[in-house]
Amino acid sequence: MNIDLAKIDSIIEPYKGRQGLLISLLQDIQAECNYLPEEALVEVSQALELPLSQVFSVATFFKAFSLEPRGRHLIMVCLGTACHVRGGERLAQKLERDLGIKPGETTQDFEFTLEAVNCLGCCALGPVVVIDGKYESKVDSAKLDSILKRYQSEANKG
Numbered sequence: 001m002n003i004d005l006a007k008i009d010s011i012i013e014p015y016k017g018r019q020g021l022l023i024s025l026l027q028d029i030q031a032e033c034n035y036l037p038e039e040a041l042v043e044v045s046q047a048l049e050l051p052l053s054q055v056f057s058v059a060t061f062f063k064a065f066s067l068e069p070r071g072r073h074l075i076m077v078c079l080g081t082a083c084h085v086r087g088g089e090r091l092a093q094k095l096e097r098d099l100g101i102k103p104g105e106t107t108q109d110f111e112f113t114l115e116a117v118n119c120l121g122c123c124a125l126g127p128v129v130v131i132d133g134k135y136e137s138k139v140d141s142a143k144l145d146s147i148l149k150r151y152q153s154e155a156n157k158g
């Protein structure tokens with residue numbers, strides 16, 4: 001995956017020397033790249049005059065951050081008990097088949113990352129799938145097909 005270092009530099013620039021804003025800076029980089037490239041963390045460490053180990057420990061502590069390249073769209077399928085008994089597992093298997101990836105993986109075109117989670121806190125709406133933060137409730141195979149098609153056609157449009 002190509003990283004636009006000039007773009008990352010422009011994100012870092014206003015944060016120079018502002019150590020207290022480390023998390024905000026990491027959020028901005030993650031929003032731009034969908035993950036935190038190692039090269040960016042090195043630059044962050046220099047710009048904020050913080051040890052690289054400290055930058056890494058913050059980047060790995062928060063689940064919202066990823067050190068691995070992630071897709072443009074993050075799909076979370078719930079496999080908690082309530083969703084599981086209503087077919088969550090079948091949805092997960094369908095997503096694996098349709099996208100050709102396992103939970104924790106990203107499609108080769110970096111369009112989709114799939115994650116399995118244990119409960120999204122809205123069990124009565126299950127089975128639940130969340131795409132880019134949008135909750136889809138009572139999902140069945142047909143509904144999942146139409147959701148995926150919507151995102152895939154957006155991807156094809158570029």
Ligand code: FES
Pocket residue numbers: 078079080081082083084118119120121122123124126128
């Ligand atoms: S088990 Fe899926 S939302 Fe709680």
